[in-house]
Amino acid sequence: MAAGLAFGLVLSPTGAALADPRPTLAQAKAKLEKLNDKADKVVDRFNTANERYKKAKSTYTKLNDSYKRKLETVADLRAQVIGMAVESYKLGEDVTSWPGLFNSNDPNAMLSGWAVAGQLSQERAEKLAAFDRENKGLKVERDKAEVALDDAEKERDSVEKERAEIRKLIAQQKKLLDKLGAYNPGNPNSTGIKYTGSASGSAAAALRFAYAQVGKPYIYGGTGPRGFDCSGLTQAAWAAAGVSLPRTTWQQWAWGASRKVSLDALQPGDLIFSEGLGHVSIYAGNGQIVHAPQTGDVVKVVKLSAYGRSLVGAIRP
Incomplete structure (x- = not known):
């Protein structure tokens, strides 16, 4: 968030x-x-x-x-x-x-x-x-x-x-x-960008949805369609893939207790959590993530290495 x-x-x-x-x-x-x-x-x-x-x-x-x-x-x-x-x-x-x-x-x-x-x-x-x-x-x-x-x-x-x-x-x-x-106020009507990565199945569906939101503003408490906060984006993206995630980062982390994966074995679609569970993003593959970062910014795709937060772990919905 x-x-x-x-x-x-x-x-x-x-x-x-x-x-x-x-x-x-x-x-x-x-x-x-x-x-x-x-x-x-x-x-x-x-x-x-x-x-x-x-x-x-x-x-x-x-x-x-x-x-x-x-x-x-x-x-x-x-x-x-x-x-x-x-x-x-x-x-x-x-x-x-x-x-x-x-x-x-x-x-x-x-x-x-x-x-x-x-x-x-x-x-x-x-x-x-x-x-x-x-x-x-x-x-x-x-x-x-x-x-x-x-x-x-x-x-x-x-x-x-x-x-x-x-x-x-x-x-x-x-x-x-x-x-x-x-x-950056963003554009609530942004049509985003096309996902062309290696994901397949439900992960691909989640990433296609997330990429289609690129450019929309970060809004605290936002669950779409005009803007998102970080867990609002992950919840909506995986809902588009037929997977029901709980609302908050803490709840999503707890929900995935039996689905945790190593940060060294990430696959596209995995949810990545920051230390303190204040933020969650979606791994897009090729060392990149898509997320709703913070106030004054927009849904975007960035390198995981440039994320800027310590990571606590990942789960695979």
């Missing part, structure tokens, strides 16, 4: 575009490396929190929908039971306890009493039993939905916290890039 800045900065020989005091290239690189390291971690935290939020929100939505359906069922059964009470009254049956059913917070006790009395028809008894069951389940469904909503709100707050920190980092990054004239 590297959300730092590119190191391939070109300074004007005359320095005319830079105001004094101007940073040297070495100073700029040092500052950018620190921003890179920090942003890598923050963006992955953001993506992780965002995935947890989406999952919690989905759980709440399902539980809340279930609660609403149960409410409708209870309302329908209640109407039927009221109709039964009215009918019983017209027939002169004992309905002295019917009003309590609709005014009491615990109609289940009354229903139990009626069942013992055995004065209702089988049809009525079944209606009352169904009403009893739905009433009992109603509070359970409501409580589950409320807990899920609380979880979703906590995750949402976590997402917003990480988002705010990322925005601060991006502001610092853009300010430095603007000074150096090195900010």
Whole structure:
């Protein structure tokens, strides 16, 4: 998820575009490396929190929908039971306890009493039993939905916290890039380049997709189609090959625990992870990788040797 800045900065020989005091290239690189390291971690935290939020929100939505359906069922059964009470009254049956059913917070006790009395028809008894069951389940469904909503709100707050920190980092990054004239906004509509490497099968499909994104901007949290962050690109590329990867670098690394390969035995399509798991790229073959590098840069193909980060390992989807 590297959300730092590119190191391939070109300074004007005359320095005319830079105001004094101007940073040297070495100073700029040092500052950018620190921003890179920090942003890598923050963006992955953001993506992780965002995935947890989406999952919690989905759980709440399902539980809340279930609660609403149960409410409708209870309302329908209640109407039927009221109709039964009215009918019983017209027939002169004992309905002295019917009003309590609709005014009491615990109609289940009354229903139990009626069942013992055995004065209702089988049809009525079944209606009352169904009403009893739905009433009992109603509070359970409501409580589950409320807990899920609380979880979703906590995750949402976590997402917003990480988002705010990322925005601060991006502001610092853009300010430095603007000074150096090195900010590349990319083209969200880029059609990329053609992959002509040696990959075959699903790896070739993943690389064809990744190469078709070259030139699109790095966007933190981006999963396409107008821009990507690093794990968003790897996830989308392998999805195009029919392989479902999880969202974040940490999750992708954990997913591939049994699929790890040596960095000395890389094949096209392998995912390469940086130390600290802040960034992931796709090995394209011939010593090259394709990746979404950092804020102010675009999806690109570069030499692995020029990658600039320490590597922790690789996995083969």
